[in-house]
Every structure is written in structure tokens, then in C-alpha cells.
Amino acid sequence: MAARTKNDDKKLFDTFYNTISLIGAFIAILTFALILFLMFMEWLSPRSVPYLGVLTYIVLPVFLIMGLVLIPIGMWREHRRRVRGLGKQVLPKLDLNDPKHRRSTVVFLGATAIFLFFTGLGTYRAYEFTDSVTFCGQICHKVMEPEYTTYQISPHARVKCVECHVGPGATWFVRSKLSGAYQVYATIFNTYDRPIPTPIRNLRPAQETCEQCHWPAKFYGNRQSLKIHYLNDEQNTRWKINLLVKIGGGTPESGYTSGIHWHMNIAHKIEYVALDEKRQIIPWVRMTDRDGNVKIFKSIENGFDDVALDTLEIRRMDCIDCHNRPSHQFKKPQIALNILLETGKIDPSLPYIKATAMEAVDAAAEAESLEEAFQIIESGIREFYAEDYPELLEQKGELIEQAIQEVKEMYRRNFFPEMRANWKAYPENIGHLTAPGCYRCHDGLHQTEEGEIIRNDCNACHLIIEQGDGKTVYQADLRGLEFKHPVDIEEAWKDTGCYECHGE
Ligand code: HEC
Numbered sequence: 001m002a003a004r005t006k007n008d009d010k011k012l013f014d015t016f017y018n019t020i021s022l023i024g025a026f027i028a029i030l031t032f033a034l035i036l037f038l039m040f041m042e043w044l045s046p047r048s049v050p051y052l053g054v055l056t057y058i059v060l061p062v063f064l065i066m067g068l069v070l071i072p073i074g075m076w077r078e079h080r081r082r083v084r085g086l087g088k089q090v091l092p093k094l095d096l097n098d099p100k101h102r103r104s105t106v107v108f109l110g111a112t113a114i115f116l117f118f119t120g121l122g123t124y125r126a127y128e129f130t131d132s133v134t135f136c137g138q139i140c141h142k143v144m145e146p147e148y149t150t151y152q153i154s155p156h157a158r159v160k161c162v163e164c165h166v167g168p169g170a171t172w173f174v175r176s177k178l179s180g181a182y183q184v185y186a187t188i189f190n191t192y193d194r195p196i197p198t199p200i201r202n203l204r205p206a207q208e209t210c211e212q213c214h215w216p217a218k219f220y221g222n223r224q225s226l227k228i229h230y231l232n233d234e235q236n237t238r239w240k241i242n243l244l245v246k247i248g249g250g251t252p253e254s255g256y257t258s259g260i261h262w263h264m265n266i267a268h269k270i271e272y273v274a275l276d277e278k279r280q281i282i283p284w285v286r287m288t289d290r291d292g293n294v295k296i297f298k299s300i301e302n303g304f305d306d307v308a309l310d311t312l313e314i315r316r317m318d319c320i321d322c323h324n325r326p327s328h329q330f331k332k333p334q335i336a337l338n339i340l341l342e343t344g345k346i347d348p349s350l351p352y353i354k355a356t357a358m359e360a361v362d363a364a365a366e367a368e369s370l371e372e373a374f375q376i377i378e379s380g381i382r383e384f385y386a387e388d389y390p391e392l393l394e395q396k397g398e399l400i401e402q403a404i405q406e407v408k409e410m411y412r413r414n415f416f417p418e419m420r421a422n423w424k425a426y427p428e429n430i431g432h433l434t435a436p437g438c439y440r441c442h443d444g445l446h447q448t449e450e451g452e453i454i455r456n457d458c459n460a461c462h463l464i465i466e467q468g469d470g471k472t473v474y475q476a477d478l479r480g481l482e483f484k485h486p487v488d489i490e491e492a493w494k495d496t497g498c499y500e501c502h503g504e
């Protein structure tokens with residue numbers, strides 16, 4: 001020890017031996033070891049573990065830096081002490097020849113090792129937890145309730161939230177985590193938006209999430225899409241529409257090519273600009289085909305001015321532009337009720353049950369709370385039967401009661417009054433019945449200078465192979481049928497988009 005005081009350099013280093021610097025060094029070494037351990041775990045892990053990165057690259061480095069900062073602070077204080085002539089801080093001496101010291105050292109080292117082990121394990125478990133569906137869907141229950149509820153009944157109920165929302169790799173979780181940190185703040189201080197605005201700005205590009213599991217080169221063929229509707233009349237007439245959707249895909253290298261996915265994602269690059277936040281009004285579309293030929297389609301309806309292009313984002317179309325609701329589908333009651341009637345949860349022999357239920361749900365659409373909505377639904381349906389079918393209320397009271405329960409349950413899955421989330425707040429872009437969807441571009445009004453339009457004949461995307469109620473109307477043809485509207489609206493469907501009557 002005496003040797004050290006001989007020259008100034010060593011004196012400086014000597015000041016390291018003080019409590020604050022030693023604690024700083026201990027923290028720094030501990031966190032550094034943990035960081036290495038987690039990096040190793042991440043490297044070993046067969047699956048991507050998105051949230052681990054938050055810990056490894058954001059939380060722990062903060063502690064590492066804190067530890068490192070403590071070292072010079074302690075040294076500076078020690079230096080000041082000495083300048084003021086207070087002499088060295090005396091540190092406890094360790095003498096391994098002393099059995100007492102030896103025992104304490106062993107105990108200390110052993111305890112540290114155990115502590116390190118469990119900290120490592122604990123950190124890993126904590127990180128696994130933040131990665132889980134429980135964390136994303138249930139911790140901030142009220143905020144995520146609409147998405148969590150709809151997720152559980154979606155085709156992706158077994159896909160973790162983070163696999164679509166964060167994805168693997170460091171940069172995206174840093175980006176989504178920074179916005180995540182803001183969301184935690186917004187939740188605690190109750191400043192979040194209701195409903196949560198979409199499209200999500202910092203959602204990872206679909207190529208890196210959806211395409212981990214589905215890739216457009218895979219051949220999809222045609223997909224049968226059977227729609228059963230119950231109409232608004234006394235008999236709740238069952239009306240069937242059987243579609244063959246030309247979803248297609250593929251690459252010439254791997255087999256057949258055809259259909260929606262081939263045209264949209266592989267043969268063509270399609271870019272567009274939208275005038276609104278929700279990307280529902282699209283006045284300008286640019287298509288570049290595989291050979292590099294470019295076509296620009298402009299909507300003759302919006303009278304779009306090219307000058308505005310400089311100020312708007314040109315977005316390349318990807319999966320999310322059509323599949324914006326792969327996991328969180330808020331159904332229009334008209335459609336959701338069809339399923340309940342078809343599966344017998346609501347008895348279709350009850351006169352006017354479809355129309356009555358729809359009216360009751362519409363009346364409850366703006367309710368402030370679930371309880372209020374339930375009350376409106378319950379009294380709406382019950383009062384209708386009490387007034388128009390009093391004898392039925394006695395004979396089939398139980399069926400009516402069951403219908404009321406099912407309608408409430410349907411409401412609970414599709415309307416979230418507190419978050420103001422429902423089918424109107426989150427339009428679905430697949431199809432064109434309840435929202436413009438494909439018709440944002442395929443409305444027959446988007447033209448090139450030469451007058452070429454984006455295809456919009458009814459057979460471009462699907463064939464109707466069967467339709468009707470099976471009694472007065474029934475048509476079937478594998479070559480495709482002309483659409484017949486279930487109720488008489490004359491030819492209105494030919495020049496009016498379906499969504500203009502069926503949408504919001
Ligand atoms: C199959 C992929 C997928 C899974 C799994 C998934 N989401 Fe989503 N989520 C999306 C897409 C796509 C959007 C809409 C993005 C857009 O429109 O910009 C979205 C939107 C959201 C929104 C914004 C509000 C809304 O409804 O658009 C929230 C909140 C959300 N998801 C939470 C969750 C939670 C919580 C889970 C897990 C319980 C989850 N998500 C699972 C794909 C997914």
C-alpha cells in the first residue's frame with residue numbers, strides 16, 4: 001500500500017478504493033454479466049423473443065451506465081477528501097489466513113453466485129412474461145380489451161401479439177418499445193385515445209411479420225367463401241351466397257400463378273396516396289409491373305391535383321392494406337347475427353327476430369357502458385314481442401330469453417363502449433360490403449390518361465356460384481352468376497357501391 005502513494009498516477013488510481021466507486025463497479029460488473037447472459041439466451045433461443053431486447057438493450061444498459069458513472073463520482077469525492085487532508089478512507093482489510101475472514105469470503109462469494117443465478121433466472125422469466133399474450137392483452141385490461149377479446153376468437157388466437165406487433169430483431173423492438181413506453185405512460189395517466197387510432201404508424205412492415213408465416217409465393221388457389229344471410233322479414237328468410245374467391249398467388253418458378261395475391265403482390269408493385277388518416281380515400285394509384293412498365297390511375301371523382309403529391313406519403317401496398325383486421329375483427333351486427341341464427345343459438349323461427357335484434361343493437365350502439373347497452377337490448381327485444389306477439393312471449397318465452405342473452409353476448413364481443421371500438425371505428429378492408437375495401441381503388445372511377453380503368457367487373461375477384469333462398473329463388477352455376485340482390489332494390493347495386501347502403 002505504501003508503494004502506491006509514491007507517484008501521482010498511482011495516487012489517482014488509489015482513489016478508486018472507496019465505497020461509492022466499489023459499489024458502482026459492482027453494479028457495472030453485475031449488469032454487464034447479465035447483459036452477456038441474456039444475449040447468450042437470445043442467441044440460444046430457437047424462437048424470436050422480441051421483448052428480451054427491451055431488457056438487454058434498454059433497461060440493463062441504464063444500470064450499467066449508472067454503475068460506471070458512480071466510479072468517477074466516488075473517486076472525485078475521495079480525491080477531495082484527501083486534498084482537504086482528511087486522509088484515505090479506510091477500507092476493511094481482508095486476510096485469507098484468518099479463518100473468520102476466509103469463511104466470510106466463501107459465504108459472500110457463494111451468496112453472490114446464488115444471487116446472480118436467480119437474478120439471471122428472474123430477469124429471463126420477467127422477460128418471457130412481457131412476451132406473453134397475458135402481458136399484452138390483460139395487464140392494461142381496459143385499453144386492450146377490444147383487441148384482446150376479438151383476438152381470442154380470430155384465426156390467429158394462437159399467434160402471440162408480439163409476433164405481429166413487434167417481430168424479431170433489435171431495431172423494431174426499440175422502436176415499438178419506445179412507443180410502448182409512451183403507451184404505459186398514457187395508460188397510467190389516462191390520456192390515451194379512444195378508440196386507439198389506426199393505422200398503427202410504427203407497426204412493423206408486413207414482410208417481416210405476416211410473411212414469416214404466410215408468403216405470397218405460396219399458391220393459394222381459389223377459396224370458397226360461403227355467406228349465409230337472414231333477411232329482415234317475418235320469416236327471417238335464409239339467403240345463401242356462395243362465392244369462389246380467386247385468391248391465387250404463386251410464382252412461375254414454383255407452379256401456377258393466378259388471382260389476387262399474384263396480381264397485387266408479385267406481378268405488380270402498387271403504390272398509392274390516401275387523403276385521410278384511415279387510408280379510406282385513395283385518389284392516386286401507381287402500378288409498376290415486373291417489366292418496369294408504369295401506369296398511373298387517378299380518381300376522376302376526387303379531382304386529384306398532382307401538386308398535392310409532394311405533401312402526401314406514397315405508400316407501397318402490402319398485406320395490411322387489405323388484411324387490416326387479421327386478428328381484431330369488429331363485426332357489423334347484421335353479419336354477426338347471421339352466424340348466431342345459422343348456428344341455432346338464436347332460433348330463426350321467432351318472427352322478426354333478425355330485424356328486432358338489429359334494431360335493438362343499433363339503438364345500443366352509442367351506449368356509454370356495457371350495462372346501459374344490455375338494458376337497451378333487453379327492453380328493445382322484450383317490448384317488441386310483448387306488443388306484437390304477446391301470446392308468443394308466453395309460449396316461447398325461454399327462446400326469446402335465450403335470444404336476448406345471445407344478442408348481449410354478441411354485443412360484448414363486437415362493441416366496446418368504453419374504448420369506443422366497433423365496426424365503424426375500425427373498417428375492414430377485405431371485400432366491399434360494409435366498408436369501401438377493394439372499392440377504394442376498384443370502383444371503376446380510377447383511370448389512366450388513356451382511359452384505362454382499374455378492373456371492376458364483378459368477376460374480376462370472385463365468381464358467385466350459388467345464390468338464393470332455396471325456395472322462390474335458387475341459382476347455381478360454376479361458371480359464375482350475375483349477382484341477385486336479396487331484397488328488391490332494382491338495379492341500384494350496379495352503380496352504387498354496396499358499402500354506400502350497407503356501410504356506416
Ligand atoms: C395476426 C397478427 C396480429 C396478432 C396476433 C395481434 N395483432 Fe393487434 N393488430 C394487427 C393488425 C394488422 C392491426 C391493425 C394495424 C393497422 O390498421 O394499422 C392491429 C391493431 C391492433 C391495435 C390497434 C387498435 C385496432 O384494433 O386496430 C391494438 C391495440 C392491438 N392490435 C393489440 C393487440 C393485442 C393486445 C394482441 C394480443 C392479444 C394482438 N394485437 C395480436 C395484427 C395482429
Ligand code: HEC
Pocket residue numbers: 155156159160163164206209210211212213214319320323326
Ligand atoms: C406466427 C405465425 C403467423 C403470423 C406471424 C401471421 N399468421 Fe396468419 N395465420 C397463421 C395460421 C397458423 C393461420 C391458420 C389458422 C387456421 O387455419 O385456423 C393463419 C391464418 C390467416 C388467414 C386466414 C384467415 C381465415 O379466415 O381463415 C389470413 C388472411 C392471415 N392469416 C393473414 C395474416 C396477416 C395479414 C398477418 C400479418 C399481420 C399474419 N397472418 C400473421 C399464422 C400466422
Ligand code: HEC
Pocket residue numbers: 206210211214215216220223225245247260261264265317318319320321322323430431
Ligand atoms: C389486394 C388485397 C390483398 C393483399 C394485398 C393481400 N391479400 Fe391475402 N387475401 C385477400 C383476399 C380478398 C383473400 C380472401 C379472403 C376471404 O375470402 O375471406 C385473402 C386471403 C388470404 C389468406 C387465406 C388463404 C386461404 O387459403 O384461406 C392468407 C393466408 C393471406 N391472404 C395472406 C396474405 C399475406 C401474407 C399478404 C401479404 C404478403 C396478403 N395476403 C396480401 C386479399 C389480399
Ligand code: HEC
Pocket residue numbers: 259260263264268270271272282285286287297317321322429430431437438439440441442453454455460461
Ligand atoms: C390501392 C389501390 C388498390 C386496392 C385497395 C385494391 N386494389 Fe386490386 N388492383 C389495383 C391495381 C392498380 C391493379 C392493376 C390494374 C388492373 O389489373 O386492373 C389491381 C389488380 C387487381 C386484380 C387483378 C385483376 C386482373 O385480373 O387483371 C385483382 C384480382 C385485384 N386487384 C383484387 C383486389 C381485391 C380483392 C382487393 C380488396 C381486398 C383489391 N384488389 C384492392 C389496385 C388496388
Ligand code: HEC
Pocket residue numbers: 225227241243245430431432433438439442455456457458459460461462483493494
Ligand atoms: C376488386 C375485387 C372485387 C370486385 C371487383 C368485386 N368484388 Fe365482391 N367481393 C370481393 C371480396 C374480396 C369479397 C369478400 C370475400 C370474402 O369475404 O370471402 C367480396 C364479397 C362479395 C359478396 C359477398 C358479400 C357477403 O358478405 O355476403 C358479394 C355478394 C359480392 N362480393 C358481389 C359483388 C358484385 C355484385 C360485384 C360487381 C358489382 C363485385 N362483388 C365486385 C371482391 C370484389
Ligand code: HEC
Pocket residue numbers: 228229230231232334335338433483485486487489492493496497498499500501502
Ligand atoms: C341502394 C341501397 C343498397 C345497395 C346499393 C346494396 N344494398 Fe344490399 N340491402 C339493401 C337493403 C335495404 C337491404 C335489406 C335491409 C338490410 O338487411 O339491411 C339489403 C340487404 C342485403 C343483404 C342481406 C343482408 C343481411 O341481413 O344479412 C345482402 C347479403 C346484401 N344486401 C348484399 C349487397 C351487396 C353484395 C351489394 C353490392 C353488390 C348490395 N347489397 C348493395 C340495400 C342496398
